[in-house]
Structures are given as C-alpha cells and as structure tokens.
Amino acid sequence: xxxxxxxxxxxxxxxxxxxxxxxxxxxxxxxxxxxxxxxxxxxxxxxxxxxxxxxxxxxxxxxxxxxxxxxxxxxxxxxxxxxxxxxxxxxxxxxxxxxxxxxxxxxxxxxxxxxxxxxxxxxxxxxxxxxxxxxxxxxxxxxxxxxxxxxxxxxxxxxxxxxxxxxxxxxxxxxxxxxxxxxxxxxxxxxxxxxxxxxxxxxxxxxxxxxxxxxxxxxxxxxxxxxxxxxxxxxxxxxxxxxxxxxxxxxxxxxxxxxxxxxxxxxxxxxxxxxxxxxxxxxxxxxxxxxxxxxxxxxxxxxxxxxxxxxxxxxxxxxxxxxxxxxxxxxxxxxxxxxxxxxxxxxxxx
Amino acid sequence: xxxxxxxxxxxxxxxxxxxxxxxxxxxxxxxxxxxxxxxxxxxxxxxxxxxxxxxxxxxxxxxxxxxxxxxxxxxxxxxxxxxxxxxxxxxxxxxxxxxxxxxxxxxxxxxxxxxxxxxxxxxxxxxxxxxxxxxxxxxxxxxxxxxxxxxxxxxxxxxxxxxxxxxxxxxxxxxxxxxxxxxxxxxxxxxxxxxxxxxxxxxxxxxxxxxxxxxxxxxxxxxxxxxxxxxxxxxxxxxxxxxxxxxxxxxxxxxxxxxxxxxxxxxxxxxxxxxxxxxxxxxxxxxxxxxxxxxxxxxxxxxxxxxxxxxxxxxxxxxxxxxxxxxxxxxxxxxxxxxxxxxxxxxxxxxxxxxxxxxxxxxxxxxxxxxxxxxxxxxxxxxxxxxxxxxxxxxxxxxxxxxxxx
Numbered sequence: 001x002x003x004x005x006x007x008x009x010x011x012x013x014x015x016x017x018x019x020x021x022x023x024x025x026x027x028x029x030x031x032x033x034x035x036x037x038x039x040x041x042x043x044x045x046x047x048x049x050x051x052x053x054x055x056x057x058x059x060x061x062x063x064x065x066x067x068x069x070x071x072x073x074x075x076x077x078x079x080x081x082x083x084x085x086x087x088x089x090x091x092x093x094x095x096x097x098x099x100x101x102x103x104x105x106x107x108x109x110x111x112x113x114x115x116x117x118x119x120x121x122x123x124x125x126x127x128x129x130x131x132x133x134x135x136x137x138x139x140x141x142x143x144x145x146x147x148x149x150x151x152x153x154x155x156x157x158x159x160x161x162x163x164x165x166x167x168x169x170x171x172x173x174x175x176x177x178x179x180x181x182x183x184x185x186x187x188x189x190x191x192x193x194x195x196x197x198x199x200x201x202x203x204x205x206x207x208x209x210x211x212x213x214x215x216x217x218x219x220x221x222x223x224x225x226x227x228x229x230x231x232x233x234x235x236x237x238x239x240x241x242x243x244x245x246x247x248x249x250x251x252x253x254x255x256x257x258x259x260x261x262x263x264x265x266x267x268x269x270x271x272x273x274x275x276x277x278x279x280x281x282x283x284x285x286x287x288x289x290x291x292x293x294x295x296x297x298x299x300x301x302x303x304x305x306x307x308x309x310x311x312x313x314x315x316x317x318x319x320x321x322x323x324x325x326x327x328x329x330x331x332x333x334x335x336x337x338x339x340x341x342x343x344x345x346x347x348x349x350x
Numbered sequence: 351x352x353x354x355x356x357x358x359x360x361x362x363x364x365x366x367x368x369x370x371x372x373x374x375x376x377x378x379x380x381x382x383x384x385x386x387x388x389x390x391x392x393x394x395x396x397x398x399x400x401x402x403x404x405x406x407x408x409x410x411x412x413x414x415x416x417x418x419x420x421x422x423x424x425x426x427x428x429x430x431x432x433x434x435x436x437x438x439x440x441x442x443x444x445x446x447x448x449x450x451x452x453x454x455x456x457x458x459x460x461x462x463x464x465x466x467x468x469x470x471x472x473x474x475x476x477x478x479x480x481x482x483x484x485x486x487x488x489x490x491x492x493x494x495x496x497x498x499x500x501x502x503x504x505x506x507x508x509x510x511x512x513x514x515x516x517x518x519x520x521x522x523x524x525x526x527x528x529x530x531x532x533x534x535x536x537x538x539x540x541x542x543x544x545x546x547x548x549x550x551x552x553x554x555x556x557x558x559x560x561x562x563x564x565x566x567x568x569x570x571x572x573x574x575x576x577x578x579x580x581x582x583x584x585x586x587x588x589x590x591x592x593x594x595x596x597x598x599x600x601x602x603x604x605x606x607x608x609x610x611x612x613x614x615x616x617x618x619x620x621x622x623x624x625x626x627x628x629x630x631x632x633x634x635x636x637x638x639x640x641x642x643x644x645x646x647x648x649x650x651x652x653x654x655x656x657x658x659x660x661x662x663x664x665x666x667x668x669x670x671x672x673x674x675x676x677x678x679x680x681x682x683x684x685x686x687x688x689x690x691x692x693x694x695x696x697x698x699x700x701x702x703x704x705x706x707x708x709x710x711x712x713x714x715x716x717x718x719x720x721x722x723x724x725x726x727x728x729x730x731x732x733x734x735x736x737x738x739x740x741x742x743x744x745x746x747x748x749x750x751x752x753x754x755x756x
Contacts, residue, residue: 165407166407167407215413218414337740339387345738346730347731347732
C-alpha cells in the first residue's frame with residue numbers, strides 16, 4: 001500500500017493467520033493506525049488471504065511465513081495455537097518483532113522456545129492479552145496496585161466464553177489443532193487478568209473439566225495465589241453465566257465485569273455500594289476496535305522505543321503455566337444427566 | 351461396515367442394546383437437542399462420529415467429544431456430499447422448525463433430498479430419518495398407530511415433515527438407500543428447548559392455561575429412550591422401509607407433565623381452563639382492536655373519563671343524539687361478565703394458538719407396539735426418572751434460580 005502521507009518510519013507489518021480475529025479485529029486496527037503499514041497476509045487458505053489483502057491493500061499474499069524476513073519488520077501471529085511457536089520462533093530468530101495472539105503457545109516449553117528465539121534475534125514479543133486494555137480491567141489494575149481495599153481474601157469468577165465468536169474455521173474445537181478447550185483458548189484471558197491484578201498463582205488445588213475424548217467446554221478451577229488467597233473459577237462455552245470477577249478484600253468487595261457487562265460494583269465492608277462503569281468515550285463508541293488499536297500501538301511503541309510491551313512474553317507464559325498445571329491435575333467433571341450416568345436413573349415401567 | 355450386534359451392556363436397563371462401535375456415523379442437526387444427545391450416545395458406544403452443522407459456533411458444545419465437525423448447509427449439495435462421504439450410517443436429526451413457511455420447507459424437503467442423494471451416491475448402509483407424530487391426523491381420543499391417516503393440518507412444519515418422510519421412504523422403495531423413519535412424540539429431557547427450557551421460562555414469568563384442565567394426554571418421551579430407538583433403527587435388520595412411532599413407557603396427562611416443571615420451580619402457574627375458554631383467550635388477545643370500540647370500552651370502564659368527556663359541549667350533543675338514535679336496551683345495565691384474569695399482581699396468562707389448544711386437549715395415546723415388536727424397543731424412563739434428570743440439568747443451568755439472581 002503506498003500512501004503519499006505515510007511517514008517513513010512506519011513498521012512494515014504482516015499478519016500470519018487470516019481467521020476470524022485477523023479479519024474482524026487486527027485488520028481494522030492496522031487500517032486505523034498510523035504506526036504500521038500492512039505489507040503481507042499469510043494463510044495456507046490463500047484465497048481467503050487474497051480476498052482480505054484486496055480489501056486492505058496488502059501487496060503480498062503468502063501461503064506460509066518463511067518469506068517474511070526481509071519483507072517486513074513485524075508480524076501479528078494469529079494462527080491456531082499449536083502453530084504459534086513454530087511460526088513465531090522462525091520470525092523472531094530472523095529479527096521480526098511479533099505480536100502473538102493469546103495463548104502465547106500451547107505449552108510452557110513452547111513459550112520458552114519463543115522467549116529464546118526472541119533473545120537470539122533481538123526482537124520484541126508482545127502477547128495478545130487484549131482484555132487488559134478494556135477500561136474496567138485497566139482501572140482494576142490501578143485499584144489493586146494501590147491497595148485501597150487492603151489484602152485480597154478470595155476471588156470467585158464465573159465466565160461464559162465465545163458464544164457469539166464469528167469462527168471462520170473449526171480448528172478451535174479439535175484437540176489436535178487447538179491444543180486445549182475453553183481453558184486454554186479463552187480461560188487464559190481470565191488467568192492473565194487475575195495474575196496481572198493480584199500476582200502469580202502458587203498452585204492449583206483442583207481442576208475438573210468435561211472433556212470426553214474432545215476438548216473441555218466447561219471447567220472448574222480452584223487455585224491459590226502467592227498471597228495464599230483462594231481463587232474459584234468456572235468457565236463454560238455451554239451456557240450463560242454471571243460473567244464477573246468477585247474479589248473479596250479486607251476492606252470491601254469489588255465485582256468486576258470486563259465486557260458485557262462492563263461493570264464495577266464496590267461494596268465496602270462497613271456498608272454502602274457504589275456501582276458504575278469506567279468512562280472511556282472511544283471504547284464506548286467501538287469497544288473491540290478501540291482495544292485492538294491500542295494493543296497494536298502499544299506493540300509498535302515497544303518496537304520503536306525498545307521498552308517492554310504491555311504484555312511481555314513472561315506474562316504470556318505465566319497464564320499458559322497455570323493452564324498446564326490444571327491439565328496436569330485434571331479430574332473429570334461429570335453430571336448425573338450425562339451419558340452413561342443417566343442410564344442409572346432408568347426404571348422399569350410398572 | 352461394522353454393524354455387528356455388540357455386547358449388550360447394562361441389559362438390566364435396556365439402554366445399551368446395539369453395537370455401533372467403529373461404525374462411521376454422520377449426524378445432521380447435531381447442535382440441536384436430540385442430535386447432540388445422539389452424538390453423546392454414539393461416542394459412548396465407540397462410533398466414529400461426524401457432525402454436520404451450519405453455524406460453527408453452535409458446534410462448541412459438541413467439541414467435548416471426539417467428533418469431526420463438518421461445517422455445511424443442507425441446502426448446498428456439495429457441502430452435504432462432502433459430509434456424507436465415507437459414512438456407514440446417517441442419522442438425520444436436522445429439521446426446519448423455525449423461519450418462514452418456505453424456509454421450513456427448504457430444510458425439511460430440499461435438505462432431506464440432498465442428504466438422501468448424497469447417501470445413495472456414497473452407498474450409505476442406512477439412513478435414519480427423524481420425523482414427528484404430528485405428521486398424522488391426531489384423533490381426539492383413542493389410540494394412534496402407524497396406520498393413521500396423514501395430517502390434514504396446513505401447518506408448514508407438519509406438512510413439510512410429512513413430505514420429507516414420504517420422500518425418504520420413496521428412496522428406500524426405489525432401492526437407492528435403506529431408510530427408516532422414526533416418529534417421536536413429545537420429547538423432553540436435559541437441554542430440551544420447547545418441552546424444557548421454554549416451559550420453565552414461561553412458568554417463571556407468566557401463567558399457562560391448562561387446557562381441558564390438563565386432562566389431555568401428553569405422550570411424553572424421554573430423550574434417551576428416543577436415542578435408543580434411533581440406534582435400533584440404525585442397526586436392526588427389520589427396520590428399513592418402515593415408519594416407527596416412538597413414545598414413552600406410559601401416557602401421562604399434560605397436567606402431570608406441566609406439574610413436573612412447576613415442582614422444579616416450586617410454583618403453581620398453570621390455570622385450568624376449558625378448551626373453549628382457551629380459544630376465547632386467544633381470540634381476544636390476537637385481535638388487534640379498532641379505535642372506536644377501544645374508546646367506547648374506555649368510556650364504559652372509566653367513569654371519571656366518561657363524565658369529563660360527556661360534560662363537554664360536544665359530549666352533551668353526542669349523548670342527546672345517541673339517546674334519540676339508539677334503542678333503550680343499549681343503555682340498560684350490562685350483564686356481568688366474570689373477569690378472565692384475576693386482579694392483582696399475578697403474571698399474565700399466556701394465550702395459546704388454536705392448534706396448540708387442540709393439541710393439548712387431544713386425549714389420544716400413542717403406542718410404540720410396532721417398534722417393540724420389530725425393533726425390540728422398550729422405553730425405560732418413566733416421567734419421574736426423566737424429570738429427575740431434567741431437573742438436575744435445569745438447576746445446573748440456572749433455570750430454577752429465582753428471577754434476578756445469577
């Protein structure tokens with residue numbers, strides 16, 4: 001794309017993986033940003049990539065990422081999860097900066113490979129934990145950092161996931177192609193917020209999920225923070241939930257809904273409740289567009305300044321490590337109405 | 351293909367009656383209530399399952415099972431062919447039960463035709479086509495079996511389902527592919543929509559007329575009994591070319607059926623009414639009023655408004671003119687009519703469509719004698735057992751929480 005007004009120092013950018021998140025969010029963010037110039041789209045489904053390239057004015061369409069070094073300065077890696085590490089490592093070693101979609105990788109071993117490749121190539125890694133950029137989440141970070149509510153005594157999260165996500169393929173529903181289910185694919189968002197706000201998780205007390213030969217669609221986690229505070233998390237793709245964090249603290253309780261509902265409800269221990277939303281006009285107008293644009297500009301700033309991005313690789317690894325511990329401690333989550341359990345309720349008619 | 355009769359697990363409960371282990375099965379409508387339960391059961395039985403879904407996001411609940419997800423639309427033959435290719439058995443649960451008349455017809459008839467063509471081309475060993483009891487002309491009482499006449503209803507769903515099963519059986523008669531038609535009654539159970547979630551949601555916010563005081567017969571069928579019948583239809587040597595009505599172990603009244611949901615919620619929200627009263631309620635609610643009768647009704651019921659309007663200059667003239675023009679009987683006190691809805695803060699009484707009213711008043715029992723005889727079908731979930739499981743699911747789903755809690 002050639003623009004007369006384009007500043008010389010724009011980052012030349014590629015997007016690797018042209019699924020739903022690239023089409024809906026990364027491409028509009030790239031088009032809206034003055035920091036980057038879209039040069040290439042990469043996807044084995046080259047027809048799909050070509051269609052998007054035509055719409056967004058990308059010069060190159062490639063079937064794989066091996067041709068990117070030399071062509072671009074930076075790449076957004078939005079492939080299926082198990083491909084994050086192989087794709088990103090090759091780019092990073094060649095000095096191409098990477099904004100890698102969440103989860104950073106499917107395993108911590110792969111996260112370590114990514115960090116090593118980044119160090120070897122002198123390239124920046126930022127992780128696409130975009131939930132941090134939701135205004136309520138940013139506000140909560142400051143709230144907890146300031147310690148206004150005292151020590152954290154416990155956390156309870158009930159969250160439904162992805163009911164309306166515009167999936168462009170079925171990869172996310174297969175163990176081989178996604179590496180995990182609702183915990184890995186969506187739960188990492190929540191684990192990242194939890195640890196960003198309140199510090200790392202010391203251990204997994206228990207983990208149950210409903211995978212029955214496939215990937216989990218519902219799971220229940222009991223964790224403990226480094227501070228000793230217990231954390232309960234229920235995630236599901238199957239049904240509506242409260243969709244908020246409830247954080248009990250020494251001096252009060254705060255309930256936080258990141259998005260739909262975007263909510264902050266503060267109840268002081270001595271009585272009194274304050275409820276509202278965090279004001280952000282740009283976000284109110286176009287929530288996800290705003291979040292992805294801010295994420296991209298944070299990445300571009302980190303590349304230009306050499307400073308750390310909002311979500312460095314170590315933070316991406318931290319969320320994956322919790323997921324890995326959970327999968328390691330897995331117990332089945334079964335219900336009486338599951339099959340074959342339901343058969344036990346059958347009676348002979350009289 | 352591997353349709354050998356497998357070992358009968360848990361024969362005590364008569365639920366694991368067929369062996370589909372290793373068989374490649376395509377399920378359409380797999381994101382729906384019955385289809386998803388078929389998938390769960392097939393996976394537990396060791397079948398290799400592929401599902402055809404139109405909307406990828408709706409396949410999410412199936413991803414906990416090792417299933418192959420084929421994204422595609424029954425209305426696009428190329429996508430149907432790709433999904434059917436390599437299957438031994440097709441269980442056709444997809445149905446057009448919403449949308450316009452044309453849309454329902456498209457899915458139930460054209461979609462079924464595409465599937466049958468694909469199955470014939472791919473030499474599929476058996477297609478199980480799920481139809482419905484409403485393809486028959488339901489008698490007001492007595493019993494119904496497969497010899498009953500086709501429905502005379504003009505309802506798009508009933509008509510297109512009847513046409514769809516006729517089409518499927520015709521493919522069988524022509525020797526193009528072996529087809530079995532299964533006609534379930536009122537299917538309920540965990541994750542049921544119409545006879546589950548929707549009833550609970552209505553009972554939470556409204557009251558439901560119990561037509562004919564709930565004396566009508568609900569031929570309730572727990573979903574797992576239906577799935578057993580479908581698997582038998584997929585494997586039995588005596589199934590091809592036949593239609594099978596499938597119903598539960600015992601007929602129950604609609605009163606008992608709705609009471610089970612009321613018990614889950616701990617409320618009484620059904621109101622016994624006669625069939626005639628239910629139809630009257632519909633007529634009253636369905637009619638869009640004219641301005642004049644509405645204004646007249648307002649004047650009649652609101653004395654304050656009436657006095658104010660009639661005391662105006664024009665009002666006085668109108669009253670005098672009316673007294674001259676209309677017979678004296680018009681001004682006689684109105685005969686008292688009992689209110690149809692009790693006063694107070696009771697939730698509103700839902701008006702049921704006339705077809706539904708008649709359906710609920712119907713006292714015909716549907717047996718499964720043919721399926722018992724030819725397939726060895728034996729339903730084992732009575733209303734208590736089925737509703738206990740349904741309640742456990744509903745509680746987990748938050749459907750029994752008091753409104754406003756989460």
